[in-house]
Amino acid sequence: MGKTQLAADYALTASRDGTVDVLVWVRAASRSAVVTQYAQAGVELCRADPQDPDRAAVSFLAWLAPKQAAIPCRWLVVLDDVADPDDLRGLWPPASPLGRILVTTRRRDAALTGAGRRLMEVGLFTHAEAVTYLSDALAVHDRAEPEHQLAALATDLGHLPLALSQAAAYLADAGITIRTYRTLLANRATALADTARTPCPTTRTKPPPPPSPSPWTAPTPCAPVALPAPCSSSPPTSTPTESPSPS
Numbered sequence: 001m002g003k004t005q006l007a008a009d010y011a012l013t014a015s016r017d018g019t020v021d022v023l024v025w026v027r028a029a030s031r032s033a034v035v036t037q038y039a040q041a042g043v044e045l046c047r048a049d050p051q052d053p054d055r056a057a058v059s060f061l062a063w064l065a066p067k068q069a070a071i072p073c074r075w076l077v078v079l080d081d082v083a084d085p086d087d088l089r090g091l092w093p094p095a096s097p098l099g100r101i102l103v104t105t106r107r108r109d110a111a112l113t114g115a116g117r118r119l120m121e122v123g124l125f126t127h128a129e130a131v132t133y134l135s136d137a138l139a140v141h142d143r144a145e146p147e148h149q150l151a152a153l154a155t156d157l158g159h160l161p162l163a164l165s166q167a168a169a170y171l172a173d174a175g176i177t178i179r180t181y182r183t184l185l186a187n188r189a190t191a192l193a194d195t196a197r198t199p200c201p202t203t204r205t206k207p208p209p210p211p212s213p214s215p216w217t218a219p220t221p222c223a224p225v226a227l228p229a230p231c232s233s234s235p236p237t238s239t240p241t242e243s244p245s246p247s
Contacts, residue, residue, distance in 0.1 A: 003081075011025065020100075025080065026077065026078065029081050034057075035057045043056055061093060065096065075096075076102065078102045079103045083107075126159070130159040133164055137164075140172075145178045149182075
């Protein structure tokens with residue numbers, strides 16, 4: 001639904017505006033993933049031992065805590081795609097007047113609210129928002145498309161932020177028009193519908209003729225890879241130059 005894209009835009013804006021000194025992006029799909037990325041930040045920010053990730057993660061959380069004599073350092077920690085709030089038990093960044101925490105998740109557990117936390121529901125774009133998003137995303141690449149085509153594509157994609165983001169990226173990379181893209185989209189939808197209407201055999205009345213058909217081979221799933229935003233080895237005095245890529 002575009003949660004990661006919104007979080008990435010928020011982080012990028014904070015970086016560009018100079019309102020954060022340290023930005024840490026954490027793919028939080030599991031507790032082990034959080035600990036691993038906290039540990040990486042601990043190694044880079046606190047010179048923690050990379051051979052002891054648990055201790056390095058604790059060092060990072062301690063570094064985030066406000067300290068009277070320390071040089072002020074404004075930080076933002078993004079915990080993207082939290083699958084289970086229990087994974088964050090003991091791993092929530094500490095409250096700090098200099099820090100911000102942004103969490104994206106599909107969950108609505110009570111553990112995610114309270115203690116100064118605010119829940120924001122992410123829904124669909126309105127039609128006008130979807131058209132504006134497509135227009136602005138393409139304008140970055142010096143692309144201008146007829147408004148009626150922008151409106152038609154927004155409708156085709158159901159005003160879904162993630163689908164609109166992927167479509168804009170494809171249009172920019174492939175250099176095709178929205179009309180062509182919509183034709184490709186319609187052809188693919190038709191092909192999928194035709195496939196869905198093809199009945200799958202459940203019984204056979206006689207053995208198949210030789211040669212015997214090859215067995216089905218299940219495709220090997222590919223795990224997505226995401227890199228956290230780089231951290232400096234000491235409290236930096238300038239904003240990061242890179243921001244996380246959207247999921």
